Every structure is written in structure tokens, then in C-alpha cells.
Amino acid sequence: MNIELTGKTAIVTGSTQGIGLAIAKGLAGSGATVVVNGRKQSNVDAAVAEVRESAPDATVRGVAADLGTAEGCQALVDAEPSADILVNNVGLFGPQDFFDTPDDDWQHFFDVNVMSGVRLSRAYLPGMEKKGWGRVIFISSESGLNIPADMIHYGFTKTANLSVSRGLAKRMAGTGVTVNAVLPGPTMSEGVQGMLREAAEKSGKSLRDTAIDFVRAERPSSIIQRPAEVDEVANLVVYVASPLSSATTGAALRVDGGVVDSIA
Known part of the structure; x- marks a missing residue:
């Protein structure tokens, strides 16, 4: 099986470290032009250099923007007006008791984990539809199915990712554009x-x-x-981003090590 993404432009949000950086490297290694994103320019520059080192022949760009705001999402779209592949990876997590989590924290998690993907999908999907090809991937979590008692505010946002991705897949029916969610476990x-x-x-x-x-x-x-290792998650994302996954859409694809105790 040969995954070939030459000629495709991929935007990976929140990709200066962790799973996002591994995804960026995987896509670049498959021939895609990759756009790295993070909030700080210094971190973006370092990540761009790291991706280039892993895939010397790849074209790699970076955009520093805080995607937890509408203005930050617009800054990314202004810098990169079109994309063939959008990986909505940026996200926050961390344990916090429900009774100690104020409204501002709930709103912040929602803005970063949910609204960033909503805003960017709204911006890039019409262009994908016009071309008749595109991939949108939301990085959800097994916590979206197994809501952690100590991270309810986080689990809620990961469930929202599943709802948005499934609904968008239906909205893009028959267009050649697929929308899926990938659910990592502890990584x-x-x-x-x-x-x-x-x-x-x-x-x-x-x-x-x-x-x-x-x-x-x-x-x-x-x-x-x-x-899991970050590369194990990235491997699935790269496949879902490729032409080989053309019959997979509206799916919640688990790479959680079997944490979710379900056969479906």
C-alpha cells in the first residue's frame, strides 16, 4: 500500500508538538505540502524545521495563530486560503473537578477544542467541494465516549467533535469530500x-x-x-487523509488501544 499525497496541501492545527507534529511529519513524508500551526512564532518555526528535517523534499510552511479565537482562525485562512486536507487537531486537556471548573474554563475549552474545527471547516470545505476532493479529520478522543469524571469539560468537547464530524460528513454527501473523526487513547x-x-x-x-x-x-x-506512541496515531490519520480512504466517511475511528469496550 503506497500513500501518495503529492500535490495536496494539508493544514494541521496545533502541530508544533505531540500528535499534531507527528501527523505533520507523516503527511509531509507522503508528499503533501504541509502547513504547521501553533500560537507562538518561535514554536512554529521550530516545528517547521523539524518537519523539514524528517521529510527533506517536502514543502512546509508555518502560520502562528491562536485558533481559540475567531480572529486567529481568520488569520490562518487569510494566510492559507485553500487546503485539500484539514486536520482539526488543536486542543486542550487536563484534569479538573467539575465543581472547581468555572464558566470561563468551559468556554475556553469549547472555543479551542470545538469552535476552531467548526470555523476552519466552514472556511475550507466549500473549496474542497468545488474541486470534488477533500479530507477533513477531527482529532477527538476515547474520552468523548468514556467521559472522564475528572475531565468532564474536556470529554464534552470531544463528544462534540464526533457530532460535528458526523453531521458534516452527511452535509458533504456525494461531493468527493470525506469527514471523519479519529479517537486516540492515552498517548x-x-x-x-x-x-x-x-x-x-x-x-x-x-x-x-x-x-x-x-x-x-x-x-x-x-x-x-x-x-500509544504519537506515530501510531499519526499513521491512521495519514491513511484517512489519503485517496485510499475514499469509502470511509462519517466514521469515528479509534486508535485507543482498545480502551473503549465496544465491538462497534
């Missing part, structure tokens, strides 16, 4: 490592061993019994 991204660093320091264990302990304690239904 060894910088964000997860940061969340677990204090526990690792207290226990004296490595971050990897601490992450394995976390999965087994907090996600005991995991079948792989470990966190």
Missing part, C-alpha cells in the same frame, strides 16, 4: 508527559513506566496495556 505526547511528570518524580519511575501505570489504573479496559 505519549508532551502534554501527557507533562501531566504525569510530578507523579513520576514522586515515585522515582520513568515517565514511560508512570504512563503505563496510569493506563492500567485509569484506563484498565486498555487492551494494549500501555500508552
Whole structure:
């Protein structure tokens, strides 16, 4: 199976580190022109250099914009008016008790995790429809199905990603444009490592061993019994972004290590 994306332009939001950066590298390695995004120009520049190093022949650009705002989304669209592939990856997460989560935090998570994808899909889908080809991928989470008691505000936004992606797939029916959601489980991204660093320091264990302990304690239904690597998530996204996935749309595709205990 050869994934060939030469001639396609892919925008990956929130791609200066973690899963987003791995996706950007995977798409660039398959021949796509890749647009990297983050809030800080220095981080964007570093990520662009890292993607170029991984795929020396690729065309890679960067746009610094805060996609948690309408103005930031418009800045990205102004800089990159068209795209063949849009990966709505940017997102926030973190444990916080429901009774300690104020309205402003709920709104911030909604703006970043949900409205960024809504705004950018609204901007780029019409152009994809005119060309008769396009891919929009929302990075949701197994937490959108298994709502964590300590991250209700986060799980809610990941469920919203599933609703928006399924509805948009129906809206784009018959156009040659597919819309899907990919659901990672616990993954060894910088964000997860940061969340677990204090526990690792207290226990004296490595971050990897601490992450394995976390999965087994907090996600005991995991079948792989470990966190995924960012490249394992990116591999699925690259396939879904390719012409090979043409009959897959409106789907919630899990790369969660089997955490969601369902056969459907």
C-alpha cells in the first residue's frame, strides 16, 4: 500500500508538538505540502524545521495563530486560503473537578477544542467541494465516549467533535469530500508527559513506566496495556487523509488501544 499525497496541501492545527507534529511529519513524508500551526512564532518555526528535517523534499510552511479565537482562525485562512486536507487537531486537556471548573474554563475549552474545527471547516470545505476532493479529520478522543469524571469539560468537547464530524460528513454527501473523526487513547505526547511528570518524580519511575501505570489504573479496559506512541496515531490519520480512504466517511475511528469496550 503506497500513500501518495503529492500535490495536496494539508493544514494541521496545533502541530508544533505531540500528535499534531507527528501527523505533520507523516503527511509531509507522503508528499503533501504541509502547513504547521501553533500560537507562538518561535514554536512554529521550530516545528517547521523539524518537519523539514524528517521529510527533506517536502514543502512546509508555518502560520502562528491562536485558533481559540475567531480572529486567529481568520488569520490562518487569510494566510492559507485553500487546503485539500484539514486536520482539526488543536486542543486542550487536563484534569479538573467539575465543581472547581468555572464558566470561563468551559468556554475556553469549547472555543479551542470545538469552535476552531467548526470555523476552519466552514472556511475550507466549500473549496474542497468545488474541486470534488477533500479530507477533513477531527482529532477527538476515547474520552468523548468514556467521559472522564475528572475531565468532564474536556470529554464534552470531544463528544462534540464526533457530532460535528458526523453531521458534516452527511452535509458533504456525494461531493468527493470525506469527514471523519479519529479517537486516540492515552498517548505519549508532551502534554501527557507533562501531566504525569510530578507523579513520576514522586515515585522515582520513568515517565514511560508512570504512563503505563496510569493506563492500567485509569484506563484498565486498555487492551494494549500501555500508552500509544504519537506515530501510531499519526499513521491512521495519514491513511484517512489519503485517496485510499475514499469509502470511509462519517466514521469515528479509534486508535485507543482498545480502551473503549465496544465491538462497534
